[in-house]
Amino acid sequence: MSETDQYYVERCLDGHPDDFRYLVRRYQGVLLAHLAGKLGSKDKAEEAAQESLVRAYFKMDSLEKPDSFFSWLLGIADRVAKEHQRQEQICRQREVIHSFSQAAPQPEFSQDYALESAIAELPEAYQRVILLRYYGHHSCNQIAQRLDMPLGTVTKTLSRAYSMLRESLQQQHNESCEVQK
Amino acid sequence: MNCAEYKELLAAYIEGLLDETEKRSVAQHLKDCAVCRAELKETSNLCSRLVNNGKNLAQTNLEDVVLERIIREQNSRLKAASKIGASLNIRRTIMKSPITKLAAAAVIVIGAFLAIQHFGGSMDGASAAWADVRAAFLAQSWVHLKYDSGREQWISLEDGKFYYKNEDGRKVFVDRVSNIRLIYSPDLGEHISQNRPAVYLGGVIPPWQPKTAWEIVVGNLEEMTGQVVRDTEVQKEIERLDNMELVRFDVYHYDAIGRRLLVRQLWANPETRLPVRIWERLQLAEREEQKREFVTGEFDFPASGPSSIYELGVNEDLPIVKEYDRIPEPSIAEVIRAGSAGLGRFPDRYRSLTWSIEGYGCTIDVVYRNGEKIHHNRYFSLVGQPDYSLKTPASAEDVLQWTQTQVPVSIAVFDGRRSYTRTNPHPSPSFAGHPEPTVRVLKEKSVYTSSEPHNELWPYASIDAGGSFGWIDDKPEELSDYVGLRSGDRGDTRRDFYIDPEHDHICVRWIWWKERAGKWEKQREYECSDFVQLPQGQWYPSKRVLSMYPDATRGTDGSRVDSNIDIKVLEENECPADTFNGEKLLEGAKVESY
Numbered sequence: 001m002s003e004t005d006q007y008y009v010e011r012c013l014d015g016h017p018d019d020f021r022y023l024v025r026r027y028q029g030v031l032l033a034h035l036a037g038k039l040g041s042k043d044k045a046e047e048a049a050q051e052s053l054v055r056a057y058f059k060m061d062s063l064e065k066p067d068s069f070f071s072w073l074l075g076i077a078d079r080v081a082k083e084h085q086r087q088e089q090i091c092r093q094r095e096v097i098h099s100f101s102q103a104a105p106q107p108e109f110s111q112d113y114a115l116e117s118a119i120a121e122l123p124e125a126y127q128r129v130i131l132l133r134y135y136g137h138h139s140c141n142q143i144a145q146r147l148d149m150p151l152g153t154v155t156k157t158l159s160r161a162y163s164m165l166r167e168s169l170q171q172q173h174n175e176s177c178e179v180q181k
Numbered sequence: 182m183n184c185a186e187y188k189e190l191l192a193a194y195i196e197g198l199l200d201e202t203e204k205r206s207v208a209q210h211l212k213d214c215a216v217c218r219a220e221l222k223e224t225s226n227l228c229s230r231l232v233n234n235g236k237n238l239a240q241t242n243l244e245d246v247v248l249e250r251i252i253r254e255q256n257s258r259l260k261a262a263s264k265i266g267a268s269l270n271i272r273r274t275i276m277k278s279p280i281t282k283l284a285a286a287a288v289i290v291i292g293a294f295l296a297i298q299h300f301g302g303s304m305d306g307a308s309a310a311w312a313d314v315r316a317a318f319l320a321q322s323w324v325h326l327k328y329d330s331g332r333e334q335w336i337s338l339e340d341g342k343f344y345y346k347n348e349d350g351r352k353v354f355v356d357r358v359s360n361i362r363l364i365y366s367p368d369l370g371e372h373i374s375q376n377r378p379a380v381y382l383g384g385v386i387p388p389w390q391p392k393t394a395w396e397i398v399v400g401n402l403e404e405m406t407g408q409v410v411r412d413t414e415v416q417k418e419i420e421r422l423d424n425m426e427l428v429r430f431d432v433y434h435y436d437a438i439g440r441r442l443l444v445r446q447l448w449a450n451p452e453t454r455l456p457v458r459i460w461e462r463l464q465l466a467e468r469e470e471q472k473r474e475f476v477t478g479e480f481d482f483p484a485s486g487p488s489s490i491y492e493l494g495v496n497e498d499l500p501i502v503k504e505y506d507r508i509p510e511p512s513i514a515e516v517i518r519a520g521s522a523g524l525g526r527f528p529d530r531y532r533s534l535t536w537s538i539e540g541y542g543c544t545i546d547v548v549y550r551n552g553e554k555i556h557h558n559r560y561f562s563l564v565g566q567p568d569y570s571l572k573t574p575a576s577a578e579d580v581l582q583w584t585q586t587q588v589p590v591s592i593a594v595f596d597g598r599r600s601y602t603r604t605n606p607h608p609s610p611s612f613a614g615h616p617e618p619t620v621r622v623l624k625e626k627s628v629y630t631s632s633e634p635h636n637e638l639w640p641y642a643s644i645d646a647g648g649s650f651g652w653i654d655d656k657p658e659e660l661s662d663y664v665g666l667r668s669g670d671r672g673d674t675r676r677d678f679y680i681d682p683e684h685d686h687i688c689v690r691w692i693w694w695k696e697r698a699g700k701w702e703k704q705r706e707y708e709c710s711d712f713v714q715l716p717q718g719q720w721y722p723s724k725r726v727l728s729m730y731p732d733a734t735r736g737t738d739g740s741r742v743d744s745n746i747d748i749k750v751l752e753e754n755e756c757p758a759d760t761f762n763g764e765k766l767l768e769g770a771k772v773e774s775y
Contacts, residue, residue, distance in 0.1 A: 014435065029235060140192075160188075
C-alpha cells in the first residue's frame with residue numbers, strides 16, 4: 001500500500017489487474033467525498049465512484065503521466081458526475097411532463113454533504129489537499145510526496161483552504177437562513 | 182507576528198508541524214488577537230467536521246464491487262472480441278482494443294469465473310477458459326507428449342510418475358513418491374544410475390517443483406486461485422488449425438528487464454477442452470545444445486503409460502547403480518555446520534583482490550562486496566595486453582594502481598535483485614569472442630557469483646546435498662592434520678575436501694577426482710596456504726594454487742596457476758562511487774536477459 005501510484009498503474013498496465021485494488025483502496029474515500037459534494041447523496045456518489053474507477057481502469061493506457069493518476073481520476077469523476085447530473089435532469093423533466101398536473105418535485109438538497117459540496121467548489125489545488133488529508137487519510141508529509149510539493153506549501157494551502165471553506169459554509173448558512181425567512 | 186502571517190501557519194500549527202520558535206510566536210499572537218482566536222476555534226470545528234465526514238465515508242468499501250465490475254466488463258469485451266474471431270475463421274482475432282494488454286492479462290483472473298459461468302454452456306471457443314482446459318487435463322489418467330525434437334514423455338496424473346526419452350538416447354524415470362530417479366544415458370556407460378533428485382541435510386526430502394503434471398507440461402500458473410502469477414500473462418485467441426477451430430492460449434513472460442516474450446502457446450479443443458498441441462521457446466542452454474529456438478509437441482491422453490524404464494528401450498540386463506549410499510553421520514553434519522559458521526563469520530564488506538600473473542592464467546579479479554548480496558566484480562586479463570607492464574612479484578598496491586588505467590574484460594554488478602554482467606571485447610584478438618560489448622541481466626535466482634572468497638573458501642558448506650558426504654579413509658600423510666570429507670555424488674567423479682579447523686574451517690585442499698579405466702585419477706586440485714588474519718580475527722589464505730593434471734583421454738597437459746589474494750575489510754560507504762550501479766552497465770550495450 002505504500003507504493004507510488006505510478007507503480008500500481010504500471011503494474012496494471014503490465015498485466016496485473018488485481019493491483020488496481022490498491023488504487024481503489026487509496027482513493028475511494030476521496031472520490032466518494034468529491035462526488036457526494038457534487039451529487040448531494042451518498043448512493044449517487046457510490047454509483048458514480050464505481051463508474052469512475054471502472055472507467056479509469058479501462059482507460060489507464062491513455063494516462064500519459066502515471067504519477068498524476070489522482071488528478072486524472074478526479075477529472076474522470078467530474079465527467080461522470082456531469083453525465084449523472086444530466087441524466088437526472090432528463091429524468092426529472094420526463095417526470096414533470098408525466099405529472100404535469102402535479103407540482104414538480106423539489107430538487108433534493110442534502111445538508112449532509114454541504115461540506116463536501118463546498119469542497120467541490122474550491123479551486124483544484126485546494127480541493128486536492130483537503131480531499132487527500134481528510135478523505136484519503138494522508139498525513140501532510142504524504143500529501144507532499146504524493147503531489148510532489150514542499151511540506152510548507154501543503155500546510156499553507158491547507159490554511160487557505162480552511163479559510164475559504166469557512167467563508168463558503170458561512171455563505172451557505174446565510175442563504176439557507178434567508179430561504180427559511 | 183501579524184494576522185496574515187499567522188493565517189499561513191494555521192494548518193501547520195493545528196497539525197503540530199511547527200518548530201518551537203514558531204509555535205511560541207503563534208501562541209503569543211493568539212494571546213494578543215481575539216479575531217484570530219475566534220477563527221482558530223471555528224477552524225478547529227471545521228477540522229473535526231472534516232474528520233468525521235472522512236470517517237463516515239471510509240466505511241464504504243468499493244474494492245470488491247469495482248473489481249467485480251471490471252471482470253464483468255472484461256468478460257463481455259473478451260466475448261465480443263472472440264465472437265468476431267470465430268466468424269472470421271482463419272483470421273486470428275487479436276484483440277486490438279485499447280484494453281488489449283489488460284484484457285489479456287485478465288484472462289487468468291477471470292478464468293475461474295468463466296468456468297463457473299460457462300462450463301457446460303455453449304461450446305463455442307470463446308467460452309473455453311484456461312481453467313477449463315486445466316480441469317479437463319487433470320481429469321485424464323496419463324498424458325503423452327511427442328515433440329518434434331524427438332523427445333517423448335509420459336506423465337501419470339494419478340501419482341506423478343514421469344518417463345521421458347530424448348533424441349540423444351537418454352532415458353529417464355522419475356518417481357516423486359519414493360524420491361527416486363533412474364537415468365540411462367549412453368554417455369554414462371553401461372548402467373542405469375539411480376539417484377535421489379534432492380535430499381537435504383538429515384535426509385529431509387524437499388517439496389517437489391514442479392508439483393503436478395500440468396505444471397511440468399504447461400508451467401506453473403496458479404490461475405485457479407485467481408492470482409496472476411508474477412511476470413506471466415496469458416492471452417487467448419481463436420485459431421483454425423488443420424481444419425479445426427481451436428482455442429489458443431499465449432503465455433507471455435516478462436524477463437529480467439521487463440521485456441514481454443512469448444514463451445509458450447497451447448492449443449485446446451473447445452469441445453473436449455483438452456490441449457492438442459504445445460509450442461515452447463527453449464531455454465538458452467537448450468537452444469545452444471539443440472541448435473533450435475523452440476519445439477512443438479502433440480498431446481494425447483492414453484489410458485495407461487509405461488510401467489518401467491525398460492519399456493522405453495533400456496536393456497533389462499543393465500545393473501542399477503545407486504549414487505547415494507549414506508545419510509550424513511551427525512559428526513559430518515557437525516563439520517558442515519562449522520564450515521557454514523566460518524563462512525557466516527567472514528566480513529560482509531570487503532574488497533578482495535585476486536591476481537595471478539605467472540604462467541598461463543594471467544588474470545586479475547577485483548571484487549567488492551557491500552553487505553549481504555551486493556557485489557561488484559571486475560575482471561582484467563593480462564593476455565595480449567599491449568601495455569602490460571606488471572611484473573612479478575607485484576604488490577596488491579601495484580596491481581590496484583594498474584587496474585585504474587585498464588578497461589576490464591568483464592564487469593559484474595549484483596545489487597541483490599539482479600545481476601548485470603557486461604563483457605567487453607577482449608584485448609587480445611585471439612580471445613575476442615565479442616566484437617562489441619554485451620550485457621547480460623540475470624534474475625536473482627539464477628545468479629552465481631564466483632571469484633569471491635565467500636564462494637571459494639568453503640565449497641563444501643554451500644553444497645546442500647549433505648547426504649552424499651563421507652569421511653576420507655585414505656588420507657595422505659601430509660594432510661593428516663585436516664578433516665577430510667569426500668563427496669561421491671556422481672558415478673565416476675568424486676571430490677575431496679580437506680578442512681582446516683584451525684583456520685575457520687576453510688577448505689585448504691579441494692581435489693577433483695575422475696575414474697578412468699577403473700583407476701581414480703586427480704583432475705584438478707586447489708591448495709590454500711599462507712594464512713592471514715583480518716582485524717576482526719577471521720582468516721583467509723593469501724596464496725592459492727590451482728593445479729590441473731594431464732588428461733590422456735582429452736590430450737590435455739597439466740598446468741599450474743599461482744594466485745595471490747589480498748583482502749581489505751571496508752567500512753560502510755567505503756566502496757568506490759558507482760560501484761553498485763547496475764543501470765549504468767545497461768547503457769549503450771546489447772542486452773540479453775533472463
